[in-house]
Amino acid sequence: DAGVIQSPRHEVTEMGQEVTLRCKPISGHDYLFWYRQTMMRGLELLIYFNNNVPIDDSGMPEDRFSAKMPNASFSTLKIQPSEPRDSAVYFCASRGQGWGNTIYFGEGSWLTVV
């Protein structure tokens, strides 16, 4: 089975530009998570969806960040405008129903804002 698929794998962009990160969860999984990882702060939850509906977005840093999930097989995380402090690895993850089910991570999108 295909795992969680993210794109792009690497992106370098200039400050002020819009960045869009994409994610395809594992088929049949109805929870989707966006995490951000930096050396200083570790792995932080940004937002998660259940059945395409945002459940908790309290981790989204500020209004420059937005996330959508238009259907069960696709989600985007957008940063507009981007800033150097947004440089991080952004992971998308998904899980299925069932309290014991674990979360599976994609390979990550490595973002550098210069």
Add this chain to the structure above:
Amino acid sequence: GQNIDQPTEMTATEGAIVQINCTYQTSGFNGLFWYQQHAGEAPTFLSYNVLDGLEEKGRFSSFLSRSKGYSYLLLKELQMKDSASYLCAVREDSGYALNFGKGTSLLVTP
């Protein structure tokens, strides 16, 4: 909210046993997870504890004490490929997301 603490770094010798501790404080608890993350890669699931006690899976075991807010990951017969970051994560009883500690970077030396 949650506070999850684990040592930043550990070093151990190939073939030895190492224990990585994790303490947590949470308003509600419904599971503790351990993930392994090699440099430049995604975290991958290792173990899950929701009840007190020891869960064994091959060379890896994980222990949980809910009353003490404490868990450990035990790695036996260490191999060079075990050099990685080990992340402790807690799930609150109010949600499905995991909150992660900052990870313990383990270096296995010959």
